[in-house]
Amino acid sequence: MVAKIITGKTIGGVIRYNEQKVENGQAKLIQMAGFAVKNIAVNEKILSFKNLQQLNASTKTNTVHISLNFSPKDTIDEFTLQKIAADYMKGIGFENQPYLLYQHFDVAHPHVHIVTTNISSSGKRIETHNLGKIKSENARRELEQRYSLVKAEEQRKHKVNLLQPLEKAMYGKRETKSSLSNIVQEVIRTYQFASLPELNAILGQFNVSAYRGEPESEMFKNKGLVYSILDAKGRRVGVPVKSSALYSKPTLAKLEERFVRNKEAKKPFRENLHEVIRGELVRCNSLEEFTARLRTKGIKPVFRINEEGRLYGVTYIDNVNRCVFNGSALGKELSANALADRFSMGHVLSISLEKEQEVRINGQETEVDTRIPSLEIPLNSYQSEDPTPYELSQKKKKKRKKRIQ
Known part of the structure; x- marks a missing residue:
């Protein structure tokens, strides 16, 4: 089990984020611990936490967002997820705190999100300094043992799509x-x-x-x-x-x-990234194979190609350690010039690509490591801003009618 704790100042944004996932069919609210009434609206959930936070108005960082990530090999039903969440909250000293437990379905591995506050019913602030490094790690190890879960160290060896939770933006689909x-x-x-x-x-x-x-x-x-x-x-x-x-x-x-x-x-990640990329490069006979191999390591190369079809730049995105380096910064043998010399670039020249556009392999994302869970994104609203293409077309039709009249 991999646990990640994020503290913040916007309980409303965190709840709305998870509720939006529920509305989109990507999550389910499976528990409301510490709530007297279970079937309440989103605003009432937010208000319940805010009323508690008002007991200690001087504490601004009063929101705690936790994700518990399990291996795809772990078979866990909803009831077990509730038990694990309750035991985890007790392990980190939050057993008396109200919390919302959401089960998410937007990635290949099972995971839940816990939304709570570090302000107790007495108005006392629960200390969160080093909460993740000490209490969370101890609780995590104990739960792995108790529920026979795949250990975090082993889980990091399994490949799941890290980038899937962040949906690609599509104009007109959403605000x-x-x-x-x-x-x-x-x-x-x-x-x-x-x-x-x-x-x-x-x-x-x-x-x-x-x-x-x-x-x-x-x-x-x-x-x-x-x-x-x-x-x-x-x-x-x-x-x-x-x-x-x-x-x-x-x-x-x-x-x-x-x-x-x-x-x-990002400097500490440079040497290891260089070794991983270099190790894959020597085994490849084409740019496509090189790209495909890197993606199995959670590394995405972005190639820059000019109007003549010449590869003039490459950037390596490490989606495991979440850092990015230009090829030349990792070493001459990983630069664009070195890649162009190593591989026959005829296949690149024939591809119709816009400048700065990446070369895609089979149009698919590749699985990467889970050591850095994502999705802890506090959003403060989901209000509509820009008109969708449909709305724009309707406005144009109305303007045409006015001109005719």
């Missing part, structure tokens, strides 16, 4: 702003990237792009930034959303601060 907020916030929170191109390599996996505008534009000069949904060819579609309008306000100024921190934070 643009909430889709972008969902993806951008999760990526920025969990990945280590040191430049805007590196961030865009990651975001591209989810059909999202951060754009500064053309170098001569006022937006570029004023350090503006917008986020857009990408279509299947990597082109920006729909109305872009200003960075300051998204939930976490991922402006360029904030990103630049992260660039500096992430540059150092």
